[in-house]
Amino acid sequence: MTRRAFLAAASTCVLALGVAACSSSGGSTTSAGGATGADATLTYWASNQGTSLDNDKQVLTPVLDAFTKQTGVKVNLEVIGWNDLQTRIQTAITSGSGPDVLNIGNTWASSLQATGAFLPYDSAAMTAIGGPDKFVKAALDTGGMAGQDPTSVPLYGLAYGLYYNKAMFTAAGLQPPTTWEEMVTAAKKLTVPAKQEYGFSLAAGSYTENVHFAFINGSQNGGAWFDAAGKPTFTSDANVQGVLRYLDLMQTDKVVNPSNAQYDNGTKSVNDFAAGKVAMILNQNNADSSIVSNGMKSDAYGVVPFPSPSGGQKIATFIAGINLSVMKSTKNKDAALSFVKFMTSPETQKTLDKPFSALPVLQGETPVFTDNAEEAKTFQDIYATMSKPLPLVAAEDQFESTVGKAMNALFAKVATGGTVSATDVKTALQDAQDQVTAATGG
Amino acid sequence: MATSTSSATSSAPTAARTAAPSTAGAGTTRPRRRRGRATSRDHKLLPYLLLAPAVVMELLIHILPMLVGIWMSFVRLTKFFLANWSAAPWAGLGNYRLALDINSSIGAKLFQSFLVTIGFSVAAVVLSWGLGMAAAVALQQPFRGRGIVRTLFLVPYALPAYAGILTWNFMLQRDTGLINHVLADNLHLTGDRPFWLLGNNAFTSLVVVAVWRLWPFAFLTIMAGLQSVPTELYEAASVDGAGNLRSWRSITLPSLRPVNIVLVLVLFLWTFSDFNTPYVLFGTAQPPAGDLVSFHIYNASFLTWNFGIGAAMSVLLLLFLMVLTAAYLVVTNRRSSRA
Numbered sequence: 001m002t003r004r005a006f007l008a009a010a011s012t013c014v015l016a017l018g019v020a021a022c023s024s025s026g027g028s029t030t031s032a033g034g035a036t037g038a039d040a041t042l043t044y045w046a047s048n049q050g051t052s053l054d055n056d057k058q059v060l061t062p063v064l065d066a067f068t069k070q071t072g073v074k075v076n077l078e079v080i081g082w083n084d085l086q087t088r089i090q091t092a093i094t095s096g097s098g099p100d101v102l103n104i105g106n107t108w109a110s111s112l113q114a115t116g117a118f119l120p121y122d123s124a125a126m127t128a129i130g131g132p133d134k135f136v137k138a139a140l141d142t143g144g145m146a147g148q149d150p151t152s153v154p155l156y157g158l159a160y161g162l163y164y165n166k167a168m169f170t171a172a173g174l175q176p177p178t179t180w181e182e183m184v185t186a187a188k189k190l191t192v193p194a195k196q197e198y199g200f201s202l203a204a205g206s207y208t209e210n211v212h213f214a215f216i217n218g219s220q221n222g223g224a225w226f227d228a229a230g231k232p233t234f235t236s237d238a239n240v241q242g243v244l245r246y247l248d249l250m251q252t253d254k255v256v257n258p259s260n261a262q263y264d265n266g267t268k269s270v271n272d273f274a275a276g277k278v279a280m281i282l283n284q285n286n287a288d289s290s291i292v293s294n295g296m297k298s299d300a301y302g303v304v305p306f307p308s309p310s311g312g313q314k315i316a317t318f319i320a321g322i323n324l325s326v327m328k329s330t331k332n333k334d335a336a337l338s339f340v341k342f343m344t345s346p347e348t349q350k351t352l353d354k355p356f357s358a359l360p361v362l363q364g365e366t367p368v369f370t371d372n373a374e375e376a377k378t379f380q381d382i383y384a385t386m387s388k389p390l391p392l393v394a395a396e397d398q399f400e401s402t403v404g405k406a407m408n409a410l411f412a413k414v415a416t417g418g419t420v421s422a423t424d425v426k427t428a429l430q431d432a433q434d435q436v437t438a439a440t441g442g
Numbered sequence: 443m444a445t446s447t448s449s450a451t452s453s454a455p456t457a458a459r460t461a462a463p464s465t466a467g468a469g470t471t472r473p474r475r476r477r478g479r480a481t482s483r484d485h486k487l488l489p490y491l492l493l494a495p496a497v498v499m500e501l502l503i504h505i506l507p508m509l510v511g512i513w514m515s516f517v518r519l520t521k522f523f524l525a526n527w528s529a530a531p532w533a534g535l536g537n538y539r540l541a542l543d544i545n546s547s548i549g550a551k552l553f554q555s556f557l558v559t560i561g562f563s564v565a566a567v568v569l570s571w572g573l574g575m576a577a578a579v580a581l582q583q584p585f586r587g588r589g590i591v592r593t594l595f596l597v598p599y600a601l602p603a604y605a606g607i608l609t610w611n612f613m614l615q616r617d618t619g620l621i622n623h624v625l626a627d628n629l630h631l632t633g634d635r636p637f638w639l640l641g642n643n644a645f646t647s648l649v650v651v652a653v654w655r656l657w658p659f660a661f662l663t664i665m666a667g668l669q670s671v672p673t674e675l676y677e678a679a680s681v682d683g684a685g686n687l688r689s690w691r692s693i694t695l696p697s698l699r700p701v702n703i704v705l706v707l708v709l710f711l712w713t714f715s716d717f718n719t720p721y722v723l724f725g726t727a728q729p730p731a732g733d734l735v736s737f738h739i740y741n742a743s744f745l746t747w748n749f750g751i752g753a754a755m756s757v758l759l760l761l762f763l764m765v766l767t768a769a770y771l772v773v774t775n776r777r778s779s780r781a
């Protein structure tokens with residue numbers, strides 16, 4: 001490398017990233033075959049869907065090899081954990097050099113669309129990946145803001161369910177709960193703090209999990225987090241009461257081990273559930289593979305929709321899942337689109353839905369993620385009839401991070417012996433709203 | 443400001459030109475000149491050429507990003523302009539106003555974080571310096587195995603920061619951590635298992651971990667400083683009947699004064715802008731009691747992708763530390779010139 005080249009590289013790095021470090025893995029590899037797409041190389045960032053990053057790599061590698069065989073396009077795979085994914089995407093957007101194709105949490109779709117860094121799937125691009133009609137409509141609607149070309153398309157569908165331990169419920173003479181009140185009663189009956197047994201385990205230290213339940217519980221009360229103009233309305237009474245109801249599982253109902261305030265990801269509560277320490281967890285259907293890999297048989301647990309309080313709206317989940325986006329900066333647009341087409345083809349979907357425990361995002365497909373027909377039907381029903389999409393607004397990711405962190409702090413306060421009142425919840429949500437307003441220039 | 447720098451740069455060549463004739467003779471008598479126009483000016487330029495790579499790299503790696511950061515603090519650099527920075531609208535002092543407005547939640551949180559950081563820095567510096575001093579004095583006299591003890595003391599400083607702090611994170615867990623296992627299960631000192639990484643205990647944990655990481659540095663520096671204190675002084679003092687404490691106060695401390703001035707300053711600057719410790723120790727949790735200002739700025743920027751406000755907070759932090767450092771140096775220098 002000549003000095004001039006080195007200096008040029010260094011200066012571009014500095015200029016592009018400012019204070020961030022130069023990343024050596026971020027750049028997409030350019031190659032000769034950009035126009036035709038043949039013998040090009042794509043960089044693909046996959047999110048962590050399986051039991052570990054390595055597990056993801058093992059599952060995806062044969063699939064990507066099949067794609068290379070079909071098209072001659074090589075794919076460089078990098079699997080990224082959830083704690084880093086958002087920051088990595090952000091850095092890629094800021095520097096203008098990132099992967100060609102990447103997975104995103106579908107709830108970030110509108111926010112990432114607003115950055116202008118992703119390729120819109122206009123009618124030509126949509127045709128290139130097989131047309132919009134192949135997707136389940138509700139899933140495709142998460143691809144971006146209404147009235148604009150989506151910048152992401154669904155890849156894996158996910159929904160929340162209430163997992164319960166059948167043996168524990170039978171031993172206590174309990175039926176699976178259908179209302180919030182029944183759920184709390186059952187949880188209280190199954191909580192024996194002296195034996196370290198609790199009715200529930202929550203990922204109370206994970207801001208992503210927390211914000212999902214802030215949204216779901218608020219929605220059950222008929223609350224909205226944004227108004228029609230896209231302005232945050234976090235502090236409405238419905239939202240405050242919904243958040244408080246969720247916090248009260250630990251605070252007043254005492255059916256959650258206070259230690260859960262340190263559970264910063266869903267895996268920890270899944271482990272507790274599989275080990276028989278807790279009777280119930282709230283998780284997306286991709287928990288199946290983790291539960292089984294932790295040694296619990298798939299017929300030892302059942303799934304029912306997350307219940308709402310009597311008289312509340314029957315919302316048990318948001319439309320969760322993973323979407324697939326192409327960066328605008330890609331040098332291999334055609335190859336990238338053919339890769340998206342391949343990943344969302346029925347064959348690939350069938351191959352991947354099982355190891356990643358995902359719901360189908362294509363029209364007319366049946367779930368293959370579990371052999372348990374009853375469970376498959378329950379999740380399909382939740383996804384299709386009891387779901388509400390998270391707000392499709394540009395500030396959605398900021399809503400997630402600020403409200404989620406606020407709930408982390410509230411749970412921490414409860415766990416360390418403090419009390420949280422409705423006023424405290426309202427203050428915390430107001431702080432979150434101020435941050436979002438400042439960041440969106442509202 | 444711009445005018446003063448331009449006049450400074452333009453004065454350098456004129457100085458070189460006026461100085462040129464005096465050395466011109468040397469150039470002309472040189473045998474076998476390759477190029478006809480090699481004049482003394484080449485000699486004048488040589489040191490600058492040798493310095494150039496270092497200056498360029500310093501500009502690229504230090505100065506330029508800093509200037510970019512300062513520019514960022516004056517624009518509304520939110521997510522909408524991440525892919526195209528130049529389009530970010532001018533915010534003037536808007537970001538600063540927001541960061542300094544104690545009545546808004548953002549300003550109030552920053553101020554609270556600032557107070558926590560001051561408390562943390564003072565505690566960490568005092569403890570690190572105290573431990574370092576005690577250890578250095580204890581190891582001043584040779585004894586068997588002194589080398590081994592010295593090495594042991596330096597281990598925390600030699601360990602990679604992340605590995606060390608992550609280990610603390612494991613030990614401080616409520617249910618599975620070693621600390622609670624010893625305190626609650628074996629010694630029964632605490633009734634209920636305390637949380638060490640949430641609530642108010644987070645501050646204690648943070649100080650302990652930071653001191654554990656820093657005190658070996660203080661120990662090393664003071665130990666090096668002690669090498670230069672003549673042993674005759676101590677011998678004379680003990681002949682005069684001074685005890686250990688008295689000779690520490692009257693000989694060790696004054697001799698170490700220059701070392702201590704720099705050491706305390708460096709320790710303070712490091713702890714005040716400590717990012718690694720809270721980042722690794724708390725992960726995605728952000729307990730208010732352990733919310734150090736660097737960590738706070740990181741969260742303020744990356745949590746909502748609002749880099750304008752984060753940059754404004756960073757500039758404020760920089761200004762604060764610069765003013766404080768300048769004041770500290772003025773005060774300590776004045777005192778040492780009086781002494």
